[in-house]
Amino acid sequence: MKKEHISTSLFFLITAIFFFLFYKIIIPFFAPICWAAVLAIIFYPFYEKLLTKLKSKGWTSFIVCILIIILIIGPIAYLLATLVSEAVTGASKINSLIKSGELKEYISIDLPWLDSFKEKLKDYYDFSKLNIDVIAKQSIENITGLIINQSTWFIANMTRMVFYFILMIFSMYYFFKDGELVIGNIKRLIPLTENQINATFKQLKEVIQATMYGGLVVALIQGLLGGILFAIIGIPSAVFWGAIMAFLSIIPFVGAFVIYIPAGLILMLSGSFVKGLIVIIIGSIVISQIDNLLRPYLISGRTSLHPLLLFFAILGGIYLFGLLGIVLGPLIAAVFIILLKIIEFKLNPESETGST
Secondary structure (H helix, E strand, O other), rough: OOOOHHHHHHHHHHHHHHHHHHHHHHHHHHHHHHHHHHHHHHHHHHHHHHHHHHHHHHHHHHHHHHHHHHHHHHHHHHHHHHOOOOOOOHHHHHHHHHOOHHHHHHOOOOOOHHHHHHHHHHHOOHHHHHHHHHHHHHHHHHHHHHHHHHHHHHHOOOHHHHHHHHHHHHHHHHHHHHHHHHHHHHHHOOOOHHHHHHHHHHHHHHHHHHHHHHHHHHHHHHHHHHHHHHHHHHOOHHHHHHHHHHHHHHHHOOOOOHHHHHHHHHHHHHOOOHHHHHHHHHHHHHHHHHHHHHHHHHOOOOOOOOOHHHHHHHHHHHHHHHHHHHHHHHHHHHHHHHHHHHHHHHHOOOOHHOOO
């Protein structure tokens, strides 16, 4: 073997070792760094506008980070605290209904079709053995236990969460301040033409913005409207159910209807027919239709990902990365599609697909 081959092999071996070591160093802080990058991309247009007035990258980055803390982190922390509080309150109210015996009165509904249904199934299951109090009590114990466990976990991991939060803000500051320099260095390492590199980074940026704006904004609006609707109707723990509707709205082919339709039906079966009908009608006409009206406008074809690919990308991203997968899943899928187009262009130089 020639000396230059040995030197080249040794160089790549040492490079691979240090790439692996660098990976091991960075991976514990992967989540806060990624969230910092996502927030920096989303708020970068605002940063650029503010920079034209302040002229200082350092001060502009600092001010934008503070605004992000106030506008996003604060409300999220408040929402989480409210969710725990309302969940505990709701569990306490249901427990009181069980002890007073009022729960049976709410659930005991005289419906001829339901009695007929039970009669047909009596050979398979004895509904007289169905004890609503026991079921409700077990459900309350499970819910309360879950809340206590999650609260305990939250308190036990508070130090790490605060540390990760500080890391995210610290990283975000430098992403704003030195982001252009970092992106420029990365672009120089990519073996593509300048037009292909610019088109690739533009598409990746649009995927992140479309996912965040088109998904989270719509979900937050649906959750907000759902919570307001529940509060007006008088359904307990409106903030809690609104947050659940917002979370479900993020998931493709699932939505707020998973919550408001059963809620409306329960109200109708409990004697509040008008209220239940209002919940279902407003939920179907207003809350669910917001997705169809706003999402196309917010995304407006900015990402070329097929809906089926986007569906599995989000689900797979959530499975691998948790909540961060909502952004990373589509981003990885977009990179995959871009790489396929680049390979196609390399194999068929005459094709125009290489423009990504």
